[in-house]
Amino acid sequence: xxxxxxxxxxxxxxxxxxxxxxxxxxxxxxxxxxxxxxxxxxxxxxxxxxxxxxxxxxxxxxxxxxxxxxxxxxxxxxxxxxxxxxxxxxxxxxxxxxxxxxxxxxxxxxxxxxxxxxxxxxxxxxxxxxxxxxxxxxxxxxxxxxxxxxxxxxxxxxxxxxxxxxxxxxxxxxxxxxxxxxxxxxxxxxxxxxxxxxxxxxxxxxxxxxxxxxxxxxxxxxxxxxxxxxxxxxxxxxxxxxxxxxxxxxxxxxxxxxxxxxxxxxxxxxxxxxxxxxxxxxxxxxxxxxxxxxxxxxxxxxxxxxxxxxxxxxxxxxxxxxxxxxxxxxxxxxxxxxxxxxxxxxxxxxxxxxxxxxxxxxxxxxxxxxxxxxxxxxxxxxxxxxxxxxxxxxxxxxxxxxxxxxxxxxxxxxxxxxxxxxxxxxxxxxxxxxxxxxxxxxxxxxxxxxxxxxxxxxxxxxxxxxxxxxxxxxxxxxxxxxxxxxxxxxxxxxxxx
Numbered sequence: 351x352x353x354x355x356x357x358x359x360x361x362x363x364x365x366x367x368x369x370x371x372x373x374x375x376x377x378x379x380x381x382x383x384x385x386x387x388x389x390x391x392x393x394x395x396x397x398x399x400x401x402x403x404x405x406x407x408x409x410x411x412x413x414x415x416x417x418x419x420x421x422x423x424x425x426x427x428x429x430x431x432x433x434x435x436x437x438x439x440x441x442x443x444x445x446x447x448x449x450x451x452x453x454x455x456x457x458x459x460x461x462x463x464x465x466x467x468x469x470x471x472x473x474x475x476x477x478x479x480x481x482x483x484x485x486x487x488x489x490x491x492x493x494x495x496x497x498x499x500x501x502x503x504x505x506x507x508x509x510x511x512x513x514x515x516x517x518x519x520x521x522x523x524x525x526x527x528x529x530x531x532x533x534x535x536x537x538x539x540x541x542x543x544x545x546x547x548x549x550x551x552x553x554x555x556x557x558x559x560x561x562x563x564x565x566x567x568x569x570x571x572x573x574x575x576x577x578x579x580x581x582x583x584x585x586x587x588x589x590x591x592x593x594x595x596x597x598x599x600x601x602x603x604x605x606x607x608x609x610x611x612x613x614x615x616x617x618x619x620x621x622x623x624x625x626x627x628x629x630x631x632x633x634x635x636x637x638x639x640x641x642x643x644x645x646x647x648x649x650x651x652x653x654x655x656x657x658x659x660x661x662x663x664x665x666x667x668x669x670x671x672x673x674x675x676x677x678x679x680x681x682x683x684x685x686x687x688x689x690x691x692x693x694x695x696x697x698x699x700x701x702x703x704x705x706x707x708x709x710x711x712x713x714x715x716x717x718x719x720x721x722x723x724x725x726x727x728x729x730x731x732x733x734x735x736x737x738x739x740x741x742x743x744x745x746x747x748x749x750x751x752x753x754x755x756x757x758x759x760x761x762x763x764x765x766x767x768x769x770x771x772x773x774x775x776x777x778x779x780x781x782x783x784x785x786x787x788x789x790x791x792x793x794x795x796x797x798x799x800x801x802x803x804x805x806x807x808x809x810x811x812x813x814x815x816x817x818x819x820x821x822x823x824x825x826x827x828x829x830x831x832x833x834x835x836x837x838x839x840x841x842x843x844x845x846x847x
Contacts, residue, residue: 392591408576485595497559497780534743538658592618600658619646
């Protein structure tokens, strides 16, 4: 039986009845393949950030940051389905472009009608943009490094994406958003992704307070990364995935998408070298691997708002300036006395702001128009003699920073006053490590790591090492005919992992 596809796409709602209408005729298949591939590339960035964060942390907290990346993929995917996509990309907004409606609540009618990017159907655009929300979420929770309770983190993440990220993304990327109408330019997320996550992480770290450091009683705690290998692997995932992050943001498979991919790679390379050379002269004349990786990420952040607007040569300048700026911004945590152990603010908050300003300088109308018939004309930046574009960029930065900092602080302070949503680990839990205290599993098997267990009998049970008799382990703590019974053993019961 063949389908009788004689209907005409409606362009609204679901786009038409799939039983009698071929909704695919509205779209170019190559555009859809590239957007879907890009979405998959962006997804791999989420565990990539987990690997990066895990490598930068101490060993006893390493698994919790890998856990956070997979948790973020779960929580934000559900939030995006539930109402996130609708709040950002509904076809109508409320409050003069402040927030979307619940038109697409629960992905209602999200199928084959043209989306906010007319070259893609709603269902594909929702899939692609959901990955951006996930990346923003995992970046932001990095501010809680090594001291946050995990259930409150999940609750906070769901609310933060709803109340902080969704409005900012709507302002910036929805055609009716007030920053879009004002004229600010943000190609792939300098404001909604990086500035918001960087400042959100900064406030999260501020309200949680400094990590307990038994050695340094004052100042910001500093620890060496426990696994530089994980840092490198996480950076590889990020650099690779960023080709989808920026390349896919064109919304089509045009020359503009390929320009943005080349600019992305070049900015990352120049920033990596810049950071490494600065560290060489600042810190002991060593060619540090962590510095090389940090610089690459700074360059990727800086080029994000600019990639589809600026000439390729401008990516060199953006990479160098962002790499240098973020390198020195790392010192701000000591000046601010805020323990941002993973430098989320320096890399993403500062890097995103630098990239946004440089977008206002180097944006070129001819690069934007390389998208051909898909292009929405722009006036460009300073190189097009459109000097007030930098003012629009600064307005977007200030609005994003103000909304993120104020709303994040209010949200965290409210949650921390709800008894079962206390944000921070207790001192003894922090000393044990988030992995042992909150997860009960570890990145590495270590005989010296213990999980406290409740006492269930008068006998103290301990899991034997290979080759040891179980009776020897249990007999040492059990009652004998010559001993006296006790409701509690002399030592707390523990299980070796």
